[in-house]
Every structure is written in structure tokens, then in C-alpha cells.
Amino acid sequence: MPVYEIIKSTISKNKVLFKNFSSLSILQIANYIFPLITFPYLVRVLGPDGFGLVAFATAFVNYFNVITDYGFNLSATREISISRNDKEEINRIYNSVLTVKLILFLFSTIVFLLIVFAFPKFNQDYEIYLASFISVFGMTLFPTWFFQGIERMGFITGINVAIKAIWVVSIFLLVHNPSDILLLVILNSISAILIGIIGTISVPVFFKLKFSFANIGEIIDQIKKGWLFFISNISISLYTISATFILGLFSNNTVVGYFSAADKIRLAVQNLTAIAGRTVFPHLSKEFKRSKKAAFKFLKKYTLVTGIITFSICTVLFLSAEQVVLIILGKNYYQSILILKIISFLPFIILLSNIGGIQIMINLNYEYEFFVIFLVVSIFSLILSFILVPIYFEMGTALSVLITELVVTFVIIIFLYRKNIFNKNLSTNEI
Numbered sequence: 026m027p028v029y030e031i032i033k034s035t036i037s038k039n040k041v042l043f044k045n046f047s048s049l050s051i052l053q054i055a056n057y058i059f060p061l062i063t064f065p066y067l068v069r070v071l072g073p074d075g076f077g078l079v080a081f082a083t084a085f086v087n088y089f090n091v092i093t094d095y096g097f098n099l100s101a102t103r104e105i106s107i108s109r110n111d112k113e114e115i116n117r118i119y120n121s122v123l124t125v126k127l128i129l130f131l132f133s134t135i136v137f138l139l140i141v142f143a144f145p146k147f148n149q150d151y152e153i154y155l156a157s158f159i160s161v162f163g164m165t166l167f168p169t170w171f172f173q174g175i176e177r178m179g180f181i182t183g184i185n186v187a188i189k190a191i192w193v194v195s196i197f198l199l200v201h202n203p204s205d206i207l208l209l210v211i212l213n214s215i216s217a218i219l220i221g222i223i224g225t226i227s228v229p230v231f232f233k234l235k236f237s238f239a240n241i242g243e244i245i246d247q248i249k250k251g252w253l254f255f256i257s258n259i260s261i262s263l264y265t266i267s268a269t270f271i272l273g274l275f276s277n278n279t280v281v282g283y284f285s286a287a288d289k290i291r292l293a294v295q296n297l298t299a300i301a302g303r304t305v306f307p308h309l310s311k312e313f314k315r316s317k318k319a320a321f322k323f324l325k326k327y328t329l330v331t332g333i334i335t336f337s338i339c340t341v342l343f344l345s346a347e348q349v350v351l352i353i354l355g356k357n358y359y360q361s362i363l364i365l366k367i368i369s370f371l372p373f374i375i376l377l378s379n380i381g382g383i384q385i386m387i388n389l390n391y392e393y394e395f396f397v398i399f400l401v402v403s404i405f406s407l408i409l410s411f412i413l414v415p416i417y418f419e420m421g422t423a424l425s426v427l428i429t430e431l432v433v434t435f436v437i438i439i440f441l442y443r444k445n446i447f448n449k450n451l452s453t454n455e456i
Contacts, residue, residue, distance in 0.1 A: 052182045059189040061293050063196045065353050067209070068286050073357060075203040077282030078153060079210065081273035085147075086157045087266045089133040093165040096254025097122050097247075098173070099306070099387065104250070105174025106307040107314070112234075119171060119228065121239035121247045128244070130165045134158075146274070156210040163217030167224040173307055175232075184223050192216040253396045260396070260403035265426070271410045272422045284419040286354050287364035294342060295372035298335045301327070302379045313388040320388070328380055335373045343369040360419070367423040374430045381437035385446065394440060402433050 068076050101122045108114040141147045141154050172178045192212060200209045228234050239247075269288070273281045305327060312320035342349065346365040350358055386395045406429040413421030 052178060052185050058293075059193050061289075062193055064289055064293075065355075066197065067200070068282075068354050068358065070200060071203050071206060071209075073279040073282030073286070075206050075278070075282075077273070077278035077280065077285060078150065079206060080269055080285035081278065081281050082150070082153050082157045082210065084266050084269040084273070085154065086137075086161060088262065088270075089137055089158065089161045090164050091258050091262045091266070092133050093126050093129045093161060094258065095125065095129055095248075096251040096256075096258050097126065097170045099170075099254045099383070100251040101170040101247075102174045102307055103310045103387075105171060106176070106310050109175050115175075116234045117239075117243065118247075119168070119234050120237055121243040122170065123168070123225075123236065124239040125244055125247050125251075126165050130162060133161060152207055153210055156207060156214055159211075159214035160217035163214070163219070163221030166221030167217075168228055169224075171228060172224075173303065176307055178304075181224050181227055184227075185220055188216055188219050188223075253392045257396050257399045260399035263403035263407055267407065267410065268422050268426050271414050272419060275415050276418050280419050283358060283360045284364055284422050286358050287350070287361040287423075288368065290342070290349060290353060290365060291368045291371055294335075294338055295375060297338075298331060298372055298376050299379075301331050302376070302383065306383060309384055309388055317389075324380070324384060331376060332373070335376050339370045339373045364419055364423045367420070367427055371427065371430055374427075374434050378430065378434040378437055381434070381441055385441060386437070389446070391440075391444075398433070398436050398440065402429060402436065405429065405432065 071079065101118060104118050105115055108118065137154075137158055141151050147154055172181060192215075195212050196209065199205065199212070229236060269281060269285055272284055309320055309324065312323060343366055346369060347362050350362045350365055354361055382395055382398070386392070406425065409428060410422070410425045413425050415421075417424070
């Protein structure tokens with residue numbers, strides 16, 4: 026069957042899914058395309074050194090975003106998706122998840138302050154780190170997991186787009202030179218705080234849920250349910266967030282700027298494909314409960330379509346890396362060209378690992394195996410980074426990330442084939 030017919034057939038049979046996909050697409054435009062609009066301006070205004078400082082601070086703060094998320098974007102999304110017709114159960118899940126996230130934020134704040142004021146690497150630019158950390162509270166409040174679970178992301182998309190649009194305008198109006206770095210970081214955090222507060226308020230107002238702090242039993246229950254996802258997220262962050270962080274420890278802000286600028290371009294492509302993955306996950310959770318064969322049939326079509334599109338974009342990115350860097354980043358970032366070439370196919374590689382790991386392994390209750398894979402690979406990634414980065418700096422970081430993602434994808438595929446997952450659920454002529 027032609028790819029066009031597959032796309033047309035899939036859309037017609039999954040109207041709710043694609044409506045949610047459209048909403049998520051618009052939301053991702055606010056989260057990724059809007060920053061991409063300011064990206065060429067900021068890399069020039071701040072220069073490699075200033076841009077590198079912001080990137081390093083962001084990488085550091087993202088560790089705390091991982092802690093406060095705790096894997097709820099997967100575990101809580103699945104819980105709510107399965108219980109969407111039981112309002113009382115949804116309310117209980119909402120209260121317990123938000124309570125745990127607030128506790129984790131308090132813990133993160135204490136740890137963050139101890140690190141910033143104890144180590145010279147951080148306290149020399151403490152105001153940048155403090156301003157960056159404020160955004161963690163906004164991320165803590167924003168109930169992405171709730172809206173994804175009920176497949177109503179369109180509900181808060183408009184507000185996100187409006188706030189991001191104001192953020193873009195404020196960047197161009199207020200940030201003009203490297204001395205405006207602190208102002209830039211504050212604007213970033215204000216945007217996150219506003220989105221988080223509005224998102225949280227919309228739940229009781231429009232969905233009639235009442236928030237109350239969960240009891241200790243419910244808190245422990247949510248911690249147990251999200252534990253493996255949390256460890257997996259920590260493991261993933263060890264070779265994603267840590268790439269920039271470790272580079273910053275062994276080099277200066279300028280070198281971090283070269284790598285981060287190239288990586289931003291890669292992420293712009295990768296995040297477009299990530300929209301589909303986040304949209305499909307709650308839908309597949311229901312499908313796997315109903316019929317594994319039907320779920321795999323849908324997943325086969327999804328893999329074909331997203332795979333072709335992503336691979337094509339990555340190929341163009343690789344072949345035109347020099348032109349892309351010079352146009353988007355400018356001549357001061359010429360060192361970013363080779364970095365971009367090295368990481369240009371990461372979106373396609375990560376798409377495959379997402380399909381095998383998130384969409385299949387988790388929905389088939391292989392959470393523990395999923396956790397073990399990422400834990401082992403993350404340790405491998407750290408060792409690889411500490412070998413390559415001190416010698417090759419930004420190139421070592423790029424190679425470390427590429428090798429790690431290839432290993433993750435390879436191990437997941439081998440695991441699924443050894444479990445005979447595909448042969449048990451798909452015939453070769455099914456499409």
C-alpha cells in the first residue's frame with residue numbers, strides 16, 4: 026500500500042488521536058519553534074561564550090527538572106489514560122502526583138542551593154543559576170501528564186502559544202548584548218512560571234477536580250509506580266543533559282557554546298518527531314490493553330511514516346550542515362559544522378529507540394528490562410564521556426552522544442527480537 030494511502034487511512038480511523046496530535050504539534054511550536062526564532066538572534070548577540078554559559082546553566086537546572094518530573098509523564102499519563110472514565114480515580118491520581126512533585130521540588134531547591142553556594146564553578150555566576158532554577162517550579166506545576174492522559178492537550182495549547190509569543194517579542198525588545206544574559210534567563214523562567222500556574226489552575230476550573238494534599242500511603246504508591254521511569258529518566262539524562270554538563274566541567278563557556286548551538290539545531294529536528302511519540306503513547310496504552318495485534322499493526326504504520334520523514338530530514342541536515350550553521354549561527358560558530366554532521370542522524374536513531382523502548386517495552390510491561398538497559402548504557406555513556414571529552418572536548422561530546430544512542434537502539438532491538446515480539450504480533454504481509 027502506498028505511503029500516502031497509509032497516512033490517509035490512519036488519520037480517518039484515528040480522528041481523536043490526530044486531533045490530539047495537532048494540538049501537541051501547536052504546543053511544540055510554542056515550545057521549540059518559538060525558541061528557534063530567537064535562536065539565531067541570541068547566538069549572535071550573546072556570542073559563543075555567553076550562549077555557552079546559558080546552555081551550561083540550563084543543563085545543570087535540567088537535572089532538577091528530571092527529579093521533579095519523576096517519570097510521571099509516562100507513569101501518570103498511563104494511569105489517567107486507563108482511568109479516564111472514572112472521575113474520582115482521576116482526582117486521586119492528580120492529587121497524589123502533584124503532591125509528590127511539590128515535595129520533590131522542595132528537596133531539589135535545598136540540593137540546588139547547597140551546590141551553587143558550595144562550589145566556585147557555580148557561585149561565580151550564582152545569579153544566572155538562581156534565575157534559571159526558578160523555571161523548575163513552573164515545570165513542576167505544569168500537568169502535562171494529566172492533559173496527555175485524557176488526550177486533551179488542545180485545552181491549554183492556546184495559552185502556551187500566547188505566552189511563548191510574548192516571550193519571543195520580549196527577547197527581541199530587551200536582550201541586545203552579552204550583559205543581558207541575566208535578563209534573558211529571567212524571561213525564560215517567567216514564561217515557564219506563567220504556563221505552569223495557568224495549566225494548574227485550569228484543571229480544577231475546567232475539569233472540576235479538587236486538589237488536596239495526598240496522604241502518605243498515596244504518596245508512597247505514586248513513588249513506587251514512577252520509580253522505574255524515574256531511574257530510566259535519570260539514566261537517560263546521564264548521557265543527554267550530562268553531555269553539555271560534563272563538557273562545561275572540562276572546558277570553557279565558548280566551547281560549550283559551539284556544541285550547544287549545533288545541538289540546538291539537532292534538537293529542533295528531533296523534537297518535531299518527539300511530538301508524535303508523546304501523542305501516540307497514551308493511545309497505544311489503550312490499544313495494547315484491547316488488542317496487541319491491533320496495536321502492533323498501528324505501530325508498524327506509524328514507524329514507516331515517521332521513519333521515512335525523519336530519515337529524510339536527517340539526510341538533508343547532514344548534507345547541508347555547513348550552510349545551516351553559517352546561515353543560522355553565523356561565522357563565529359564555524360567550529361559547530363563538524364559537530365552538527367556528527368549528530369545529524371540522532372533524531373532518526375532516537376526515534377527507533379523510542380518506538381522500541383517507550384512504545385513497545387513499556388506497554389508490554391517490560392519496565393524493569395527497560396530500566397536495566399538505560400541504567401547500564403548510561404554508565405557506559407559516563408565512562409565514554411570522561412574518556413573522550415577531556416581529550417576531544419566538543420567533538421568528544423558529540424561522538425559520545427552518537428555512540429551511546431546507537432548502543433541504546435541496538436540493545437533494545439536485540440531484546441525485542443530475542444523475545445520474539447515482532448513475530449508473535451505481526452505477520453510479514455500486514456500493513
